[in-house]
Amino acid sequence: MELNIALLAGDGIGPEVIAQAVKVCDAVADKYNHKIHWRPALTGAAAIDAVGDPYPEETHAICASSDAVLFGAIGHPRFDNDPSAKVRPEQGLLKMRQKLGLFANVRPTFTFPSLIDRSPLKRERIEGTDLVFLRELTGGIYFGKRGREDDGETAFDTCTYTRKEVQRLAKKGFEMAMKRSKKLCCVDKANVLESSRLWRETVQAMEKEYPEVQVSYEFVDAVAMRLVQWPNSYDVLITENLFGDILTDEASVISGSMGLMPSASLGESIGLYEPIHGSYPQAAGKDIANPLATVLSAAMMFDDFGLFQEAEAIRDVVNRSLSEGVVTEDLADKGKSYKTSEVGNWLAKHL
Amino acid sequence: MELNIALLAGDGIGPEVIAQAVKVCDAVADKYNHKIHWRPALTGAAAIDAVGDPYPEETHAICASSDAVLFGAIGHPRFDNDPSAKVRPEQGLLKMRQKLGLFANVRPTFTFPSLIDRSPLKRERIEGTDLVFLRELTGGIYFGKRGREDDGETAFDTCTYTRKEVQRLAKKGFEMAMKRSKKLCCVDKANVLESSRLWRETVQAMEKEYPEVQVSYEFVDAVAMRLVQWPNSYDVLITENLFGDILTDEASVISGSMGLMPSASLGESIGLYEPIHGSYPQAAGKDIANPLATVLSAAMMFDDFGLFQEAEAIRDVVNRSLSEGVVTEDLADKGKSYKTSEVGNWLAKHL
Ligand SMILES: CC(C)[C@H](C(=O)O)[C@@H](O)C(=O)O
Ligand SMILES: CC(C)[C@H](C(=O)O)[C@@H](O)C(=O)O
Numbered sequence: 033m034e035l036n037i038a039l040l041a042g043d044g045i046g047p048e049v050i051a052q053a054v055k056v057c058d059a060v061a062d063k064y065n066h067k068i069h070w071r072p073a074l075t076g077a078a079a080i081d082a083v084g085d086p087y088p089e090e091t092h093a094i095c096a097s098s099d100a101v102l103f104g105a106i107g108h109p110r111f112d113n114d115p116s117a118k119v120r121p122e123q124g125l126l127k128m129r130q131k132l133g134l135f136a137n138v139r140p141t142f143t144f145p146s147l148i149d150r151s152p153l154k155r156e157r158i159e160g161t162d163l164v165f166l167r168e169l170t171g172g173i174y175f176g177k178r179g180r181e182d183d184g185e186t187a188f189d190t191c192t193y194t195r196k197e198v199q200r201l202a203k204k205g206f207e208m209a210m211k212r213s214k215k216l217c218c219v220d221k222a223n224v225l226e227s228s229r230l231w232r233e234t235v236q237a238m239e240k241e242y243p244e245v246q247v248s249y250e251f252v253d254a255v256a257m258r259l260v261q262w263p264n265s266y267d268v269l270i271t272e273n274l275f276g277d278i279l280t281d282e283a284s285v286i287s288g289s290m291g292l293m294p295s296a297s298l299g300e301s302i303g304l305y306e307p308i309h310g311s312y313p314q315a316a317g318k319d320i321a322n323p324l325a326t327v328l329s330a331a332m333m334f335d336d337f338g339l340f341q342e343a344e345a346i347r348d349v350v351n352r353s354l355s356e357g358v359v360t361e362d363l364a365d366k367g368k369s370y371k372t373s374e375v376g377n378w379l380a381k382h383l
Numbered sequence: 384m385e386l387n388i389a390l391l392a393g394d395g396i397g398p399e400v401i402a403q404a405v406k407v408c409d410a411v412a413d414k415y416n417h418k419i420h421w422r423p424a425l426t427g428a429a430a431i432d433a434v435g436d437p438y439p440e441e442t443h444a445i446c447a448s449s450d451a452v453l454f455g456a457i458g459h460p461r462f463d464n465d466p467s468a469k470v471r472p473e474q475g476l477l478k479m480r481q482k483l484g485l486f487a488n489v490r491p492t493f494t495f496p497s498l499i500d501r502s503p504l505k506r507e508r509i510e511g512t513d514l515v516f517l518r519e520l521t522g523g524i525y526f527g528k529r530g531r532e533d534d535g536e537t538a539f540d541t542c543t544y545t546r547k548e549v550q551r552l553a554k555k556g557f558e559m560a561m562k563r564s565k566k567l568c569c570v571d572k573a574n575v576l577e578s579s580r581l582w583r584e585t586v587q588a589m590e591k592e593y594p595e596v597q598v599s600y601e602f603v604d605a606v607a608m609r610l611v612q613w614p615n616s617y618d619v620l621i622t623e624n625l626f627g628d629i630l631t632d633e634a635s636v637i638s639g640s641m642g643l644m645p646s647a648s649l650g651e652s653i654g655l656y657e658p659i660h661g662s663y664p665q666a667a668g669k670d671i672a673n674p675l676a677t678v679l680s681a682a683m684m685f686d687d688f689g690l691f692q693e694a695e696a697i698r699d700v701v702n703r704s705l706s707e708g709v710v711t712e713d714l715a716d717k718g719k720s721y722k723t724s725e726v727g728n729w730l731a732k733h734l
Contacts, residue, residue: 122574152508152612173524173542178577185546187581191524192539221625223473226529230538256633257641260611261503274572278629282607290608 044311046104052376086124167276395662397455437475518627
């Protein structure tokens with residue numbers, strides 16, 4: 033297969049972890065006779081510095097004409113103190129999601145047996161946890177009308193959803209449930225919000241198309257509790273944009289492997305793959321960042337190309353690196369630690 | 384002191400736990416020479432059954448003319464399957480909050496040394512946890528304009544906040560911080576929402592009135608993570624209605640004492656005190672429910688009357704009941720367990 037992949041390294045440790053994912057993907061391509069054309073483009077603070085826009089037109093053109101986007105991380109501390117600044121790296125993220133139509137954010141949370149004791153939760157609570165959130169990513173209160181009234185004394189934001197938006201997200205949820213344990217949980221606040229009632233009635237109406245899927249409906253506050261109490265009781269969860277923002281972050285820390293969690297953002301055609309961690313500026317340039325979340329995001333990309341063997345090969349070599357202790361300092365505890373680039377080299381070599 | 388207290392027992396185990404709080408309050412009143420006039424009134428499913436309204440006018444009249452409201456729990460399983468039903472117990476809750484002007488929901492999360500191992504989190508993560516959320520309770524997306532458009536195909540909800548609403552909540556937060564460790568965290572999503580930007584700028588402007596308070600600003604998704612990772616790093620947190628709904632529930636399970644957590648909802652004059660647990664219909668009528676959360680809510684009520692000795696006396700006797708094993712079956716593990724009413728009697732007697 034010939035693949036064009038846009039490469040958005042971004043800020044901080046982004047370029048370093050992306051470089052390792054590239055090595056691993058190239059090794060996979062070599063082994064399975066594919067050819068990857070990497071197409072680097074600017075984003076985040078790096079793009080603001082270069083052209084004053086965190087998601088420039090040229091970058092969008094490259095992404096939109098590629099088969100997938102591999103994304104590092106964005107964000108720079110100089111933007112931290114003023115969340116309302118006109119030009120911010122995160123705006124690039126939102127613009128990109130919208131312009132590429134990436135309406136479904138897929139965020140798995142699972143445990144690595146060798147890392148389970150890093151979780152803040154007790155072992156018996158998380159053993160067997162293997163859940164995946166589908167967060168709606170281009171609608172809701174993130175993209176509704178917002179502004180000020182009364183000379184700035186009143187502020188408002190609007191959460192809007194159409195039935196179609198709910199359907200296309202829910203469809204992905206049902207399909208994912210069919211491939212997994214056939215359990216789907218719709219997370220909403222239907223006892224208060226009209227948009228949540230639309231979510232619930234839309235999903236309810238779709239149940240008959242997937243008679244094998246067992247669907248449950250839970251309120252967002254209850255899920256925020258149960259995720260901490262019994263994360264392993266969930267499988268596929270679907271939810272709207274803002275609830276998904278909060279709950280996927282909460283879910284990511286329970287496994288204790290937050291730094292290793294991959295993600296995908298999917299649209300009708302193109303997909304974007306990125307680690308869930310941020311740009312971690314303190315570690316930038318030190319060759320110490322853990323590249324595994326980015327490498328595992330690349331595995332999700334191969335899955336979505338239908339290249340399942342290739343994806344499995346990546347996951348296998350990642351597991352081997354963990355069990356053989358070829359890890360960056362964040363996972364090394366008292367043992368020997370490896371540089372970011374060394375882990376990347378090892379993975380590429382042992383694939 | 385002569386106190387008029389509205390007594391809203393509500394549904395399920397509500398009446399049983401309220402009955403114990405009444406015994407304890409009466410014992411405190413006896414000891415410290417107060418007189419409490421209890422003023423029972425209907426709410427929740429019980430009120431829907433009786434008069435078709437979960438928060439009837441008569442109930443409101445009783446609450447509004449009392450010094451405080453002691454509240455049990457509301458909710459009945461027959462409402463569970465249809466979150467959009469026209470008349471639901473929760474609507475009583477929302478109506479009550481609004482009509483009584485209960486704009487600040489105070490929810491502490493703390494650990495009991497003897498119960499710490501019940502937490503889903505590891506001991507070292509929660510030891511010393513003693514935080515309190517102030518959730519705005521009468522504004523935001525709960526009370527904004529909502530509805531449908533396009534023949535029901537589009538649904539919307541509006542989150543609105545005025546500077547005054549933020550100020551009065553934040554004021555309570557700063558005052559509480561002054562009485563505690565002088566640390567305040569404002570939780571928002573100011574990188575996306577205009578209402579959050581109003582929150583942040585309003586709190587920032589208030590900082591100079593409380594120069595001793597160290598204020599931090601965190602995004603709601605980050606707080607959802609850190610609450611699980613290091614709950615003991617927080618002290619006072621202030622936030623808007625919906626974020627507060629999600630985060631206070633999340634926080635309540637980390638201590639492992641969820642069934643014991645009290646709460647207060649405060650307005651300009653009257654306060655309402657209630658356990659954070661629900662109506663637990665499965666246990667209703669069995670005399671097995673744990674009354675301690677309701678009893679501790681009553682302690683918060685005495686605190687707010689300025690009757691600190693009385694409040695301490697209640698907390699003391701609760702701690703003694705725990706260390707002497709006078710507990711309901713949920714806390715008894717392998718040991719002897721007591722009935723709801725027996726625990727209430729013991730507390731009243733040993734005060
Ligand atoms: C940076 C921010 C706008 C973004 C979001 O809220 O979607 C982030 O938290 C995420 O989850 O990707
Ligand atoms: C029942 C529901 C409307 C209510 C809320 O969301 O406020 C509840 O979850 C709470 O937190 O008191």
